[in-house]
Amino acid sequence: xxxxxxxxxxxxxxxxxxxxxxxxxxxxxxxxxxxxxxxxxxxxxxxxxxxxxxxxxxxxxxxxxx
Numbered sequence: 001x002x003x004x005x006x007x008x009x010x011x012x013x014x015x016x017x018x019x020x021x022x023x024x025x026x027x028x029x030x031x032x033x034x035x036x037x038x039x040x041x042x043x044x045x046x047x048x049x050x051x052x053x054x055x056x057x058x059x060x061x062x063x064x065x066x
Contacts, residue, residue: 004036023047 012028021027057063
């Protein structure tokens with residue numbers, strides 16, 4: 001995908017890695033960075049899909065985090 005960033009997008013801080021910052025930490029907000037609303041939606045849909053999969057793994061006791 002050819003990501004289209006806003007011309008005035010500011011660099012994002014990171015505290016605990018990309019996944020946390022993009023999903024749970026809230027430090028990376030796609031709507032503040034991406035110029036294309038379709039890309040914002042696609043990224044948010046992908047995050048939602050992966051979080052759903054993560055939840056299903058946890059519910060099925062198939063994920064051992066260490």
